[in-house]
Amino acid sequence: MELINQHTKSIMEGCKERARAAGLSFTDESLEYIVTNRDMLELSPKVMIPTLYDYWVHDVDVLRGKGQYELYPHNPYETVINTRPPISFYNDNNPDWLNVMIFYHVLAHIDFFQNNLYFRHTWDYDFTGQALSDKRVIAKLRAEKGRWVDYVIEFARGIDNVVDFHGELAELFTPPGAGYSDRLNYYFDVFLQSVKKVSINEYVKEVTRYNESLKNLGELGEKSFFAEAARRYPELEAHFGRQEEKHPVRQRDLLRYLLDNSEFLERDENKWMKSILEIVRKTSIFFQPQIRTKIMNEGWASYWHEQLFLQDDRIKGHEVDFARVHAGVTAMPRVGMNPYALGMRLFSQIEEQADKGRLSFEFQRLADSDARKRFDSGAATGREFIFRVRENLSDYLFLKNYLDQDFVDRHKLFVAGKRLDQQRMVWQYFVKSRKAEEYRAMILGSLYHPPTITIDQTKGVDGSLYLVHSFEGKQLVQEFIANTMMGIEYLWGGPVHLETSEARIVSGQPSSQGREGVQEGEISWQRVVYTMNQKALSKKSL
Amino acid sequence: MRNDLLTYLDELKASGLSPEREARMLAELATVEKGHHLFPRADAERGPFSGFSKSLYAWHDMMVLQAEAALQSPYTMLIKSLDELLERDRKREEDGFPRKIQVGRLVKPGRGGKGKVVVVPTTVEEKFIHDPTIRPPGEGGASGGTGEGEEGEVIGEQKVREEGEQPGTGPGQGEGENHEMESSAYELGKTLTEKFQLPNLKEKGKKRSLTRYTYDLTDKNRGFGQILDKKATLRKIVESNIALGNLTDVTDIDATRFLIAPRDKVYRVLSREKDYESQAMVFFLRDYSGSMAGKVTDLVVSQHVLIYSWLLYQYAGQVESRFVLHDTEAKEVPDFYTYYNSRVAGGTQVSVAYQLVNEIVSRENLAKDYNIYVFHGTDGDLKGSGLLKDKPELIRMDVMAEDADEPRLIEGIKKLIS
Numbered sequence: 001m002e003l004i005n006q007h008t009k010s011i012m013e014g015c016k017e018r019a020r021a022a023g024l025s026f027t028d029e030s031l032e033y034i035v036t037n038r039d040m041l042e043l044s045p046k047v048m049i050p051t052l053y054d055y056w057v058h059d060v061d062v063l064r065g066k067g068q069y070e071l072y073p074h075n076p077y078e079t080v081i082n083t084r085p086p087i088s089f090y091n092d093n094n095p096d097w098l099n100v101m102i103f104y105h106v107l108a109h110i111d112f113f114q115n116n117l118y119f120r121h122t123w124d125y126d127f128t129g130q131a132l133s134d135k136r137v138i139a140k141l142r143a144e145k146g147r148w149v150d151y152v153i154e155f156a157r158g159i160d161n162v163v164d165f166h167g168e169l170a171e172l173f174t175p176p177g178a179g180y181s182d183r184l185n186y187y188f189d190v191f192l193q194s195v196k197k198v199s200i201n202e203y204v205k206e207v208t209r210y211n212e213s214l215k216n217l218g219e220l221g222e223k224s225f226f227a228e229a230a231r232r233y234p235e236l237e238a239h240f241g242r243q244e245e246k247h248p249v250r251q252r253d254l255l256r257y258l259l260d261n262s263e264f265l266e267r268d269e270n271k272w273m274k275s276i277l278e279i280v281r282k283t284s285i286f287f288q289p290q291i292r293t294k295i296m297n298e299g300w301a302s303y304w305h306e307q308l309f310l311q312d313d314r315i316k317g318h319e320v321d322f323a324r325v326h327a328g329v330t331a332m333p334r335v336g337m338n339p340y341a342l343g344m345r346l347f348s349q350i351e352e353q354a355d356k357g358r359l360s361f362e363f364q365r366l367a368d369s370d371a372r373k374r375f376d377s378g379a380a381t382g383r384e385f386i387f388r389v390r391e392n393l394s395d396y397l398f399l400k401n402y403l404d405q406d407f408v409d410r411h412k413l414f415v416a417g418k419r420l421d422q423q424r425m426v427w428q429y430f431v432k433s434r435k436a437e438e439y440r441a442m443i444l445g446s447l448y449h450p451p452t453i454t455i456d457q458t459k460g461v462d463g464s465l466y467l468v469h470s471f472e473g474k475q476l477v478q479e480f481i482a483n484t485m486m487g488i489e490y491l492w493g494g495p496v497h498l499e500t501s502e503a504r505i506v507s508g509q510p511s512s513q514g515r516e517g518v519q520e521g522e523i524s525w526q527r528v529v530y531t532m533n534q535k536a537l538s539k540k541s542l
Numbered sequence: 543m544r545n546d547l548l549t550y551l552d553e554l555k556a557s558g559l560s561p562e563r564e565a566r567m568l569a570e571l572a573t574v575e576k577g578h579h580l581f582p583r584a585d586a587e588r589g590p591f592s593g594f595s596k597s598l599y600a601w602h603d604m605m606v607l608q609a610e611a612a613l614q615s616p617y618t619m620l621i622k623s624l625d626e627l628l629e630r631d632r633k634r635e636e637d638g639f640p641r642k643i644q645v646g647r648l649v650k651p652g653r654g655g656k657g658k659v660v661v662v663p664t665t666v667e668e669k670f671i672h673d674p675t676i677r678p679p680g681e682g683g684a685s686g687g688t689g690e691g692e693e694g695e696v697i698g699e700q701k702v703r704e705e706g707e708q709p710g711t712g713p714g715q716g717e718g719e720n721h722e723m724e725s726s727a728y729e730l731g732k733t734l735t736e737k738f739q740l741p742n743l744k745e746k747g748k749k750r751s752l753t754r755y756t757y758d759l760t761d762k763n764r765g766f767g768q769i770l771d772k773k774a775t776l777r778k779i780v781e782s783n784i785a786l787g788n789l790t791d792v793t794d795i796d797a798t799r800f801l802i803a804p805r806d807k808v809y810r811v812l813s814r815e816k817d818y819e820s821q822a823m824v825f826f827l828r829d830y831s832g833s834m835a836g837k838v839t840d841l842v843v844s845q846h847v848l849i850y851s852w853l854l855y856q857y858a859g860q861v862e863s864r865f866v867l868h869d870t871e872a873k874e875v876p877d878f879y880t881y882y883n884s885r886v887a888g889g890t891q892v893s894v895a896y897q898l899v900n901e902i903v904s905r906e907n908l909a910k911d912y913n914i915y916v917f918h919g920t921d922g923d924l925k926g927s928g929l930l931k932d933k934p935e936l937i938r939m940d941v942m943a944e945d946a947d948e949p950r951l952i953e954g955i956k957k958l959i960s
Contacts, residue, residue: 336593
């Protein structure tokens, strides 16, 4: 891996100036490397982060058939990685004009990384540096503990998608001092409701009393409020104290929970495992926003490389070459979804709509299609608006908010279906629907979405851990459950239960069994509990 | 197209064009006929509908912008680490965790490359993830699309048969050498037996003396040889020293006073051993009717490759195999290569294949000299022949879903041959 030459670097610097002038914002420094095929082979299992920790699975051809992107949410061939400074990778034989285009694309990605709020937690440190120190920690542990290090990595990675990314983000956005004290939260949310089970009337009275004392006494209000409350419920402090002893529970973050509550990990001889869990968790959370903004990120980059390339005076004469490559990148496939094409078109549409003031209540309440066509308030705030979109949204909200019928009609989008014609032995592809809702549902359904698994402390009795999978219409991949739970059992040091839902397929006619890898037939869902105890898995229906 | 562009260039010239720009445009024009090979799309050759099952996340900058296709580690590199990986896997078992390395894909390079079967170690990282293949009825696979077409209109068709015949994994029509296939199959069988613990065959059936010898370090020789047999040597030394009177008190042995004669050293030497071996005759039956298109055939053939390899190794190459393909008629094909690569077509009738097998066996009087194995891969229907109902004790059957993977295949083989 070597840096690009000075000539190419100067092209990059020129691109930076122009991109800045157009409103993109990013840090000054960036590193561009030429990569060979060999480099790619070494980098891709490590998600293009050269300093990521070593793990034997990286050297094995990993089966990536089923649920590939759910298992490996990060793109193995990222061109630009979100580090400080950002690093990007290039072929060594790109012509200059192509580099100009790619540089703009890369700069827009960098702008996205550094401004989209879903990446907020990655802004304050350099991940390659962090990864390097993690790699050293793991190498050192491996020298001491041997292959047990790899077991712990394996088990931790088994649940690295059950981390509370959104919770982590939310903390960053809560200003200090906002919200209420733990005591107050406990008093109103738990103590009055669950311990004392007071009536609604009394509850409201307490709320009023709190507001009164705050109004009358200002800063001392809460103190006097609790003096009164303690007189009424002398056991309050003891209850609260007991609650405080337990770590605050991050219910949706299994890795965090194990770190905080596992007695097994707390033992002196096992404490080293915690640093591995921390590393795996941190790494997972670092990569989380990437996949949740794939369409936006690629759309944003494609939008800008088009805009900026065409205005760039240095590449005159290569318009045709550019058009050819650009069309290849952003063409809408007849069947299938291209995130570059989709994102770019959606950004353009949003800009246009905002320019005409159509993203307003006024426009939305218009039912007359002719009036809708002519509607233009002359707001001309499109640019500004798409910058706000790139700052605040993720793929889910981006599509949900803006992919409307106008967009579907304009680009002639449809939901494509596939069915088997048994007689002629052909797959038929057909237009399933042209409704925006269905297109949206189809694409939202294909977005990355790890299962929501929470910890139920009330059901985890006798030192066991009770996990609840919130059912969202899809069951978990069954063959993965045993080993994943075995890993959790190891890290927890006791039996583990998992409550989840499973399909019972009551196949109607055998002919309805589509040869599509998709089983059809009546499905009834059954709630079941898996239990992993002493490495033996058992299952019972609820 | 070129002429249109030239006319356009003339128009531009007429409206004023700097010589510099004209030169550039001419240079571009020169490339018009070269076609669009600059950025071959990785999926271009897989038909217009390959995008259907392509995930949104399968797109990446390296491919899209820089035409850098996803790279596969060369399998040779991976095999080198096979021993190391399996050693690690064995340790896992010792430590009380289930094994994790599996026989991975059977790589068979397509056109151009020689037909070769290679084991690639693979693994999977288990996590809690949603299973996309189980959905409520009516919600079959769906993807996005663009362009013309009414709702409900069929916009294209694709032959089922073409699927799964991409070079790389599936059976297809490729160039290759028969011999190559055999030799690599032996290696594969060895790996399967040794590393992935397929059981050894139970010794049974006829034994024939063969003029075949194996060499082993079984004979002993005093004074010189290949490997020092330490235990035997020590015994000899003690004997000699008792005789010499160097060892009087058994409770107080002083080894430093021992005298060691060269003749006391006992070595093991290579020697020729006569070997007896069983012989096997294997019939592979493959249903190549039309309904077997795609993944099913892939599976059957992969399974047969595995079984064939395993038997080849078990019988140390003393396996004769016969290959029978059938749809509604059965025919014998001369080699595994033809067997492996024949395309599917036609209807199904299972019994014809067995009739042919019986015919061959009786015609050549095979039952006398061979252990006969018959393996049959089909999706079909044994109803007509009543075979399953009438003679369940004669058949061992393993049924698997179309999307079964290699580990599942190996499990199945274990079951079948146990």
